[in-house]
Amino acid sequence: MKKIYVTTPIYYPSGAPHLGSAYTSVACDVYARFKRQDGYDVKFLTGTDEHGLKLQRKAEEQGISPQEYVDKMSNEFRALTEIMHLSNTDFIRTTEPRHHKAAQALWRKLEANGYIYKSTYQGWYSVPDEAYFDEDELTEENGVKLAPSGHKVEWIEEESYFFKLSAFQEKLENLYKTNPNFVQPKNRLNEVKSFVSKGLKDISISRTTFNWGIPVPGDDKHIMYVWIDALTNYLTSDGYPNDWPNPMSHWPATHVVGKDILRFHAVYWPSMLMGADIALPKQIQAHGWWTSEGKKMSKSFNNVVNPKEICDKYGTDQIRYFLLKEVPFGNDGDFSETRLQSRINAELANDIGNLFQRTLSMINKQCDGKIPALLELSDLDKNLFDLAEKTVKNARKSIENFEFHQALESIWTLVSAGNQYMEKTQPWTLKKEQPEQMKHHLRVLMEALRTLALLVEPFMPTAGKNFRKQLGIAENNFAQLETIPNLPVAAVLPPPFGVFPRVEIAEAV
Ligand code: MSP
Numbered sequence: 001m002k003k004i005y006v007t008t009p010i011y012y013p014s015g016a017p018h019l020g021s022a023y024t025s026v027a028c029d030v031y032a033r034f035k036r037q038d039g040y041d042v043k044f045l046t047g048t049d050e051h052g053l054k055l056q057r058k059a060e061e062q063g064i065s066p067q068e069y070v071d072k073m074s075n076e077f078r079a080l081t082e083i084m085h086l087s088n089t090d091f092i093r094t095t096e097p098r099h100h101k102a103a104q105a106l107w108r109k110l111e112a113n114g115y116i117y118k119s120t121y122q123g124w125y126s127v128p129d130e131a132y133f134d135e136d137e138l139t140e141e142n143g144v145k146l147a148p149s150g151h152k153v154e155w156i157e158e159e160s161y162f163f164k165l166s167a168f169q170e171k172l173e174n175l176y177k178t179n180p181n182f183v184q185p186k187n188r189l190n191e192v193k194s195f196v197s198k199g200l201k202d203i204s205i206s207r208t209t210f211n212w213g214i215p216v217p218g219d220d221k222h223i224m225y226v227w228i229d230a231l232t233n234y235l236t237s238d239g240y241p242n243d244w245p246n247p248m249s250h251w252p253a254t255h256v257v258g259k260d261i262l263r264f265h266a267v268y269w270p271s272m273l274m275g276a277d278i279a280l281p282k283q284i285q286a287h288g289w290w291t292s293e294g295k296k297m298s299k300s301f302n303n304v305v306n307p308k309e310i311c312d313k314y315g316t317d318q319i320r321y322f323l324l325k326e327v328p329f330g331n332d333g334d335f336s337e338t339r340l341q342s343r344i345n346a347e348l349a350n351d352i353g354n355l356f357q358r359t360l361s362m363i364n365k366q367c368d369g370k371i372p373a374l375l376e377l378s379d380l381d382k383n384l385f386d387l388a389e390k391t392v393k394n395a396r397k398s399i400e401n402f403e404f405h406q407a408l409e410s411i412w413t414l415v416s417a418g419n420q421y422m423e424k425t426q427p428w429t430l431k432k433e434q435p436e437q438m439k440h441h442l443r444v445l446m447e448a449l450r451t452l453a454l455l456v457e458p459f460m461p462t463a464g465k466n467f468r469k470q471l472g473i474a475e476n477n478f479a480q481l482e483t484i485p486n487l488p489v490a491a492v493l494p495p496p497f498g499v500f501p502r503v504e505i506a507e508a509v
Helices: 021-035 053-062 068-078 097-112 164-177 184-198 226-231 260-275 305-313 316-326 337-366 381-399 404-425 435-456 461-471 478-484
Strands: 001-008 040-047 090-093 115-124 131-133 139-141 143-147 155-163 219-224 256-260 282-285 290-292 332-333
Touching: 001 021, 021 040, 021 256, 021 282, 021 290, 021 305, 021 316, 021 381, 040 068, 040 435, 053 068, 053 404, 068 226, 068 435, 097 115, 097 226, 097 260, 115 435, 139 184, 155 219, 155 260, 164 260, 164 461, 184 260, 219 226, 256 260, 260 282, 305 316, 305 337, 316 332, 316 337, 316 404, 316 435, 337 404, 337 461, 381 435, 404 478, 435 478
Parallel strands: 001 040, 001 256, 040 090, 256 282, 290 332
Antiparallel strands: 115 131, 115 155, 139 143
C-alpha cells in the first residue's frame, strides 16, 4: 500500500487551543481522510511541544511544576481530536521518554558528523516565540526592543552549543532549485529563498540558564534549544532511532505549518536532516493566519474563537467546512459568525442538504424506499455521470495540492448540476403519467449523490457518513466511484433524515 505521512506542528500548551490550532489540524485531517479513502496507508501526527522557557514561566506563574502544568494543558489539545473529529494516528508529547531518546540520538548524530560545536552566545531572544533574533530584525517601541511578532526580546549571554547552519546554505539553495515544490505556496518559497540568500549564520542550540528541557547528551548543564527538540518529534513518532527506517515507517512526511514557523521547517529542519544523513521531508505546506471578526484574536478584544464552543453551537462538520471553504489555503482569513451562518444556510442546508432531502424523500414516498432501476440514458443523464467522474478527478488533484477550497468548489459544481437536473426533469410531475421515467431520474440523481456523499466525507465526516447511510453505502473508498452506475437495484433504503439544519440568522444590531 502506498504510504503517506502528514503532520501538524506540535502546539505549545501555554494556553487553551484556539481556532488557529484547530485549523491546521482540520486541514491535515481532511488530507489524511481523503488519502485513506483513496487507498493510501496514512500516518497522521499531532501533539504538544512541552519544553522551553515559556512553559517553565507559565508553570511558575501558577505555582506548579512544569510537568504538572504540561500534563494538565496537553489534555486540552488531546481533546481537539474529539472536538474537531480528527483521525490522527498518534499524539506525541515531547516530555515522553520515546522523544527524549530520539532528540538525544539526533543530537549525537549531528555531533558525530561535525555539525555541533561549543562557543558563547550573545544576542536577543523572544520567549513567547522561543526564537533568537538579529539586531536588524528588531523594532523599538518606547525604548523596548521588539521581535517581528511584536513580543519583547531579552538579551542573552551564555555558553552555548551551536549548529553549523552556515554549512548548509548551498545545499538548501540547491534543494529549492531542484525541488521547487518543496515549500508551498510559491510566494512562501520565495520568502524562504530570500532569507537564505542573505547568508546563514550558525544557530545557538542549547541553554544553561533554565532547565525545563532535554539535557544535551554528555553535558547535563545544557538543555537543548526547544526548537531542536521539537522538530525531532516528526521522527520520534515514526520510531526513530530504533532500527529506523524500516518497512513499517512512514517517513518522509508532509509538514503543514503556519506561515510564522516556516523558517524553522524549511531552513533549520532540512539542514538538521541533511546533517544527520536522513531523508528530507516530502513537502512543507504553509498556511495563513486567522483573525476573528476583523481583528487579531486576543483575550483583550474578547474575540478568541474557542473550538469547543463554536462546534457545540454550529456543529463540527459545519466549522470544518467553513474553515476550508472561506479562504484558499495559504491566505489569511477572517472568522465571522455572520459569514459562517450564511454559508451554512446557503451552501449546506440549501444546496447540498436539499438535494439529498428532496431526492431521498421521493424515493421513500414514490418508490417504496427502494433503489429504482435505470432506463436508457439520455444525454442529460450522461452529462451528469460524466461530471460526477470529472469531479472525483478534480477533487483529487486539488487535495494533492492542498487546495481545499478548490476541491470544495468542484464538489459544489456537482451539487449545482444535481439541482439543475432536478429542476429540468421535475420528477414530481411524472409520478402519475410516467412513473418509470420518474424513477429513472431519481436513480440518476442518486448516482450523483453517491459521488457527493463520498467526496464530502473527508471534509465533513459525520455528514458524509449520514449521507452514505441513507444511500445504503457501507464503504467510503473512492475505488467504487470508478463504476457509474453502481447502486444495487431494489435495495431497500432507510427512511431519509435531514443532515444540515438551517441556522437562525441573528438580526444585525
Ligand atoms: N510549538 C511550535 C511548533 C513546533 S513544530 C515542531 C509552535 N506552536 S504554536 O502553538 O505557537 O503554534 C502552532 C501553530 O498554530 C503554528 O503553525 C501557528 O501558525 C498556528 N497558529 C497560531 N495562531 C494562529 C492563527 N490565529 N491562525 C492560524 N494559525 C495560527 O509554533
